[in-house]
Amino acid sequence: MRRKIFRGIVVLAVLGLAFVAWAVWMSGILHHGVPEQPATAGVAAPAAAVSAPGAWQEPQFASVIQRGKYLARAGDCVACHTARGGQPYAGGLATPTPFGTLYSPNITPDKQDGIGSWTEADFWRAMHDGIAPGNRLLYPVFPFTHFTRITRPDVDAIFAYLRSLPPVAKPDIHNQMPFPFNQRSTLVFWRALFFRPGEYKPDPKHSAEWNRGAYLVDGLGHCGMCHSAFNVLGATDQNAKLAGGLIPVQNWYAPALNSGSELGLGSWSTGELVQYLKTGVSLRGAAYGPMSDVVFHSLQHLSDGDLGAIATYLRSQSEKTSPSDRQRVEVSPELAAELVDQGRQIYVNHCAACHQLDGRGSGLQYPPLAGNPSIAMQPGTNAIRIVLLGGFQPGTKGNPRPYSMPPFAQLLNDHDVAAVVSYIRQAWGNKAPAVSPAVVGRFRQVPVD
Amino acid sequence: MRGIPFFALLALLGSGGALAQSGTPAAAAPLAFGRAGPAKVSTGLRQRIDGCIACHGPHGQGGGSGGYAPRIGGKPAGYLYHQLQNFRDGRRAYPLMTWMVQYLPGAYMKEIAAYFASQSPPPPQPQVPMVTQATLDLGRRLVSMGDPARGVPACMACHGANLMGVEPDVPGLVGLTNDYISAQLGAFKQEIRRTKAPNCMHEVTSRLDGSEIGAVAAWLSSQPVPPGAKPAAAGSVKFPLRCGSIDGDG
Numbered sequence: 001m002r003r004k005i006f007r008g009i010v011v012l013a014v015l016g017l018a019f020v021a022w023a024v025w026m027s028g029i030l031h032h033g034v035p036e037q038p039a040t041a042g043v044a045a046p047a048a049a050v051s052a053p054g055a056w057q058e059p060q061f062a063s064v065i066q067r068g069k070y071l072a073r074a075g076d077c078v079a080c081h082t083a084r085g086g087q088p089y090a091g092g093l094a095t096p097t098p099f100g101t102l103y104s105p106n107i108t109p110d111k112q113d114g115i116g117s118w119t120e121a122d123f124w125r126a127m128h129d130g131i132a133p134g135n136r137l138l139y140p141v142f143p144f145t146h147f148t149r150i151t152r153p154d155v156d157a158i159f160a161y162l163r164s165l166p167p168v169a170k171p172d173i174h175n176q177m178p179f180p181f182n183q184r185s186t187l188v189f190w191r192a193l194f195f196r197p198g199e200y201k202p203d204p205k206h207s208a209e210w211n212r213g214a215y216l217v218d219g220l221g222h223c224g225m226c227h228s229a230f231n232v233l234g235a236t237d238q239n240a241k242l243a244g245g246l247i248p249v250q251n252w253y254a255p256a257l258n259s260g261s262e263l264g265l266g267s268w269s270t271g272e273l274v275q276y277l278k279t280g281v282s283l284r285g286a287a288y289g290p291m292s293d294v295v296f297h298s299l300q301h302l303s304d305g306d307l308g309a310i311a312t313y314l315r316s317q318s319e320k321t322s323p324s325d326r327q328r329v330e331v332s333p334e335l336a337a338e339l340v341d342q343g344r345q346i347y348v349n350h351c352a353a354c355h356q357l358d359g360r361g362s363g364l365q366y367p368p369l370a371g372n373p374s375i376a377m378q379p380g381t382n383a384i385r386i387v388l389l390g391g392f393q394p395g396t397k398g399n400p401r402p403y404s405m406p407p408f409a410q411l412l413n414d415h416d417v418a419a420v421v422s423y424i425r426q427a428w429g430n431k432a433p434a435v436s437p438a439v440v441g442r443f444r445q446v447p448v449d
Numbered sequence: 450m451r452g453i454p455f456f457a458l459l460a461l462l463g464s465g466g467a468l469a470q471s472g473t474p475a476a477a478a479p480l481a482f483g484r485a486g487p488a489k490v491s492t493g494l495r496q497r498i499d500g501c502i503a504c505h506g507p508h509g510q511g512g513g514s515g516g517y518a519p520r521i522g523g524k525p526a527g528y529l530y531h532q533l534q535n536f537r538d539g540r541r542a543y544p545l546m547t548w549m550v551q552y553l554p555g556a557y558m559k560e561i562a563a564y565f566a567s568q569s570p571p572p573p574q575p576q577v578p579m580v581t582q583a584t585l586d587l588g589r590r591l592v593s594m595g596d597p598a599r600g601v602p603a604c605m606a607c608h609g610a611n612l613m614g615v616e617p618d619v620p621g622l623v624g625l626t627n628d629y630i631s632a633q634l635g636a637f638k639q640e641i642r643r644t645k646a647p648n649c650m651h652e653v654t655s656r657l658d659g660s661e662i663g664a665v666a667a668w669l670s671s672q673p674v675p676p677g678a679k680p681a682a683a684g685s686v687k688f689p690l691r692c693g694s695i696d697g698d699g
Contacts, residue, residue, distance in 0.1 A: 084547075085538030296552040354499075365496075389545065390500050394552040401557050404500030407545060410514050446544035448551065 024188050050151065050200055050215035068161025071154050074306070075147070075220040076298035080104045084449055090114070090168035094449060095141055096249040099234060100177025102141050110167035123159040124152060129197050137187040139175075140195070140234065149200035149219035194235035206316075213313025216306060217242075221298075226254035226290065242317055244377070250447060252289045252385075255377050258317035264373060265314050273311035274304065279398030281364040285372050288386055289447070292394040300396040328378065329433050336422060336434035339415075343423025346416055350408065351424075359428040365403040370428035380435035383421050384443050387412070414440040494564050500549055501561065510570035511625075514545070520624045522568035525680045527617030529562035531644070531694060540643040542636070570624075572674040578627045578667045584660075588668025591661060592622075601656050602689045604665070612672070614680040618695045624674040631666035638662065645693035652690065 061067050072078070081104045083092035091106040109116040115123070122133045130144030131137055138144060147155075180186050200219050202211040217223045228236045229245035237243075244256030259266030265273065268284060276282035280295040287295045299307070331339065348357070351369075355361050359370035369375050375383050388409040393402035408417065414437040422434035495507070504513030509522025521529060533553070536546040550558065592612070595603035604622060608614055614621035622630070636642035638654035654662065688695060 083539075085540060292552045389548055390503065392500055392549060392553060395554040395557050400554055401494070401497055401560070402553070403497045404549070406499050406503030407549075409545075410504070446548050448544045448547045 020188075024192075050202060050212050064157050064160045065164045066161075067154075068157035068159065068164075070301070071158050071220060072161050073298050073301045074216060075158070075222070076294060077107070077158075079293055079297045081107050087166075087168045087170065089162065089165055090170045092170065092173055094173075097141060097234065098248050099181040100175060102139055102175045102177070103173035105172045106168060106170050107162055108165050108168040108170075109163050110169050113169050113171045114167060115162065116167055118159075120156055120159055123162075124155050127155045127158075128152075128199075130191070130195065137184045137191070139184075139187065140190065143222035143225050145195055145236065146219055146222035146224065148195075148197045149215065151199055154220070190233060190235070193233070207312075209309045209312050210316060212306065213309035213311070216310050217313050221310070223257065226252075227257050242314075246379075247290065250290070251381060251443075252447070253377060253379055253382050254290070255373055257314050258319050259315060265317070268311075268315065270308060270311040270315065273314065274307040275398075277307050277310065278302070278304070279396050280394040280402070281367075281399050283364065283368070285367045285374055286364075286393045288374075288391060288393075289382065292391075295396060296394040300394075300398065330436035330439060331422075331434050339419040339422040339434050339437075340426050342416070343419035343421070344427075346412070346420040347423050347427075350411070351420065354405075359424065359430075364399070369424050370430065372430075375424050376430045376432040378432070379439075380421055380425060380432065381439065381443055383425070384417060384435060384440050385447070387417050387421055388440070388444060389446060409444055414438070494560060498561060498564070501565075505565070506570065508568040508570040509565040510573065512573075516626065517629060519626075519629050520570060520573065521565045522570035523613075523679070524566060524620050525614050525617045526559070526562045526566035528614065528620045528694075529565055530559050531618065533558040533562060535642075535644065540645075542641050569677075572676055573624055575623075575671050575673045576627065577671040580663070580667045584664045585668050585671065587661065588664035588666070591657070591665050592668055596656075599656050601653060604669075606689050607686065607692075609681040609686065611675060611678055611681070612669070613675075613678045615686045616680045616683040619680070619686075621680060622669050623672045625670060627666050627670035630669050631663055634662045634666060635659075647691050647693050649690040649692035649694070 056067060061070065078088050080093055080095065081089045081091050083090070083104075086092055087108070089106070089108050091104045093104045095102050095104065106114040108114040111117050118126075118133060126132050126138060127144060127147045127150060129148070130140070130142065175182070200211075200215045202208075203214070206214075224236050224242055226247050227242050227244060229240050229243065230248060231237055234248070242257040244254060246253050257265060268276075268282075272282050272284055276284065276287065277295065277299045279300065280287040280292065302310075354366040355369050356366075359368060361368035374386075386405065388407065390405040390407035392404040393399060395402045412420070417440045418435050418437040421440075424430065425432035425434065495502075504518035505511055505521050506513065509520060509524075511518045511520035511522075532541065533550050534555075535541040536543065537550050537553070539547070541547075553561075591601065592604040595601045595606065605612060608619055608622050612622045633642060634650075634654050634657070637648070637650040638657070640648070640651055642650075644650065657665070
């Protein structure tokens with residue numbers, strides 16, 4: 001008996017060690033300094049295949065720094081690496097996650113506080129492998145799982161741009177994470193399970209434009225960081241890529257980008273989608289919440305060619321469903337009927353002047369609510385927030401004087417907000433369940449950092 | 450607020466068909482935003498800033514947001530522009546304002562600021578807070594004379610003899626509520642409300658205690674807005690302190 005127990009312990013220990021060894025091996029931290037492929041001819045082919053055709057020939061991209069600036073914008077680096085009111089790229093923005101609060105680091109070329117002492121190879125390893133100098137494993141809130149697809153020339157250009165910024169002496173803020181998440185070594189397991197480094201490999205079955213779009217969406221643009229569901233370990237579910245997801249802690253719902261479901265991008269024209277990405281407004285709807293941030297800091301600066309490539313790629317996505325697609329029923333049928341009935345009157349009083357009685361909205365100023373996926377998507381919290389908080393469309397070069405919606409938080413109680421949101425979720429052919437007044441109460445806080 | 454029932458009525462008229470099937474017109478509609486009937490969308494600014502007007506009113510008279518939203522109509526444009534920047538950049542902490550302005554281009558902020566600066570909202574009824582005469586006297590003294598022994602300048606020294614502010618960057622102080630003024634002075638003292646350096650209002654308020662701040666707010670909020678009064682002309686006031694909000698672009 002005792003021998004059996006002993007044997008069992010030995011077997012478990014061996015298995016455990018084997019697992020740790022496997023995890024360490026798979027995590028890639030041992031591959032230090034060994035380039036995946038020669039950094040010369042080998043990368044030139046994919047790099048050429050995914051660079052915007054002809055774009056780099058334009059005079060504004062004469063220098064590698066200018067190319068890097070454009071690419072850094074396509075990656076929206078500034079959004080996370082800048083605190084509110086702070087120096088661009090000097091870090092300090094808090095990102096709350098279920099595993100603790102992380103603060104973005106200073107990536108200006110300050111020798112002490114930034115990345116001023118990094119080499120090009122160091123930067124490549126951080127972007128491509130998620131490992132900073134000193135073998136420091138980076139938390140996947142930094143989207144190296146996407147950035148690993150970026151080509152070496154593009155990563156080098158981004159580094160050249162960051163090196164050209166004025167150095168800012170601003171020390172990083174320590175992450176606030178409880179044990180065991182504060183132990184970076186635990187990331188070896190996460191990496192073994194969820195991370196495979198590798199540059200984007202163009203798919204010869206598709207056009208150059210499609211491949212460029214895939215490179216931007218799944219690589220630099222890291223769209224899936226929000227638009228895919230996370231599993232309990234904070235990793236993107238690869239089976240539900242771009243199938244929509246709730247942004248943890250912030251509780252904004254990023255809708256599915258695969259055609260057919262939610263946004264139904266397949267039914268948008270490429271032109272509509274490009275207009276939305278470039279200006280923040282379209283006849284289908286306007287950007288709001290975190291997407292306003294993306295349009296404002298990143299997408300409005302991209303070339304029409306790249307936006308067209310993104311649209312082409314997104315519109316070609318085959319529909320996949322994520323678990324969150326199923327509409328949850330929050331209220332009883334009786335309460336739902338009552339809410340919808342009361343909501344109609346509230347709509348007439350407060351909403352119809354702009355969004356029209358038929359819910360079709362008006363031009364680019366007042367988005368349609370009929371057939372607008374933001375209204376009918378699961379969950380109803382985005383619509384609830386917009387009613388409570390209102391807000392401006394993002395101000396962009398293409399829409400420099402944006403329209404706005406009044407906040408209704410002070411005017412409508414939780415029941416009234418639930419009523420009007422329930423009404424618009426079921427009017428004019430929209431088919432989504434009523435929302436609960438209790439849910440409204442949880443979203444009254446203004447989501448700004 | 451007189452215009453609001455009018456807008457509500459228009460909205461109701463414009464939507465008569467729906468009302469017929471949905472019962473009594475909600476006489477309770479306290480505010481209706483926007484225009485009636487088929488949307489006539491103007492490219493003018495007024496239609497674009499419903500989000501501002503909801504709380505601050507079409508003429509910037511204030512009073513929304515539970516009465517807290519300040520009167521901004523007729524305040525100097527530079528001051529208003531700086532506040533939009535300050536909300537965007539976190540130097541002022543009112544999350545709904547940050548939410549509203551965080552993705553607005555600077556040129557548009559200037560346009561919105563100029564719009565409200567050009568308004569002349571009707572003078573509000575001054576409210577006399579429930580404080581003692583001694584408190585009001587203390588407030589009046591601090592506002593008009595300051596306390597030179599402690600290096601506290603008079604409010605009037607910077608905000609103009611009629612307290613309507615000074616073009617282009619110094620705000621007026623009358624026409625605001627007791628709650629709003631005391632919250633702002635307290636926020637300056639605690640450095641929750643900041644300006645670009647140097648933050649002269651922090652210097653001043655850090656020399657005042659809570660009861661003095663209360664007295665200043667009480668007296669200011671009890672003062673009427675003189676009809677037709679405007680901010681003092683640019684350059685007409687020699688400021689006793691250096692302020693980032695005046696010559697520091699924010």
